[in-house]
Amino acid sequence: MDVAWDEERRSWHGHADLGTDLRVEVVIASRHAEPALARSYAEQTLGRLVGRLGEARQYAARQLAGHYNDFQAHLPDGEHVTDEEFAGRLHLERLRFLATGAVRLDFRHDLYRGDPLFAGGLVVVEATPVGQFRRASWVTEPDARPVRRTRIRPPKPRENDGPGHGEPRPS
Numbered sequence: 001m002d003v004a005w006d007e008e009r010r011s012w013h014g015h016a017d018l019g020t021d022l023r024v025e026v027v028i029a030s031r032h033a034e035p036a037l038a039r040s041y042a043e044q045t046l047g048r049l050v051g052r053l054g055e056a057r058q059y060a061a062r063q064l065a066g067h068y069n070d071f072q073a074h075l076p077d078g079e080h081v082t083d084e085e086f087a088g089r090l091h092l093e094r095l096r097f098l099a100t101g102a103v104r105l106d107f108r109h110d111l112y113r114g115d116p117l118f119a120g121g122l123v124v125v126e127a128t129p130v131g132q133f134r135r136a137s138w139v140t141e142p143d144a145r146p147v148r149r150t151r152i153r154p155p156k157p158r159e160n161d162g163p164g165h166g167e168p169r170p171s
Contacts, residue, residue: 001026001043005035012039016095018050025094033099041101041129048131049103056105056125056133057087063136064123068111086111090123096147101129106139106147122147 003014003026012028012035026046030038049056061083068086072078081089090107097103105125112119120141127133139147 001046003028003039010035012042016046018053018092022053022092024092026097027094028097029099031099038097038099041099042097042103045097045101045103045127045129045131046095049105049127052131053092053105054087056092056127057090057107058083059133060090060107060123060125060136061086064138081111093122094147103127103129106144116141120144 001014001016003012005011006013010030012026012030014026015023016026017023026042028038028042065081065083065086069080072080089109089111091109092105093108094106095103096106103126105127107123107125109121109123111123122139122144124137124139125133126135
């Protein structure tokens with residue numbers, strides 16, 4: 001996990017490599033906890049989750065595919081998906097860790113529930129610090145905007161920094 005501390009937001013921001021071709025954004029919200037401890041808990045939880053992303057997608061499918069299919073049945077052009085098809089349409093976008101090590105896995109998707117609010121939203125799976133999946137939920141596109149707005153941003157240059165952050169000013 002490659003993260004940097006953001007004092008203004010009291011959180012760590014960066015990326016984690018979760019496989020040969022999967023790099024996702026990571027946020028570790030420290031809040032009032034010691035930042036190093038929050039990061040340590042997140043690293044432990046991440047270690048328990050690596051290799052289990054397929055299980056997280058399957059968990060979301062078991063929790064949400066039935067609701068999706070029920071809603072789609074009322075639409076003239078509605079679709080019916082299996083749990084496997086549902087899970088296959090979830091793509092991990094971000095991991096949001098709490099100070100305790102609990103995590104929210106944000107999956108983007110191309111599932112459309114007949115309401116434009118859900119197009120472009122997220123499916124979120126919550127996991128405990130020991131890696132137990134405990135809740136899956138839909139997040140509408142408008143509700144996903146604030147989550148996506150807190151993406152990694154470059155650090156503000158300090159007054160003494162030169163053209164590039166951390167570089168001395170030319171004399």
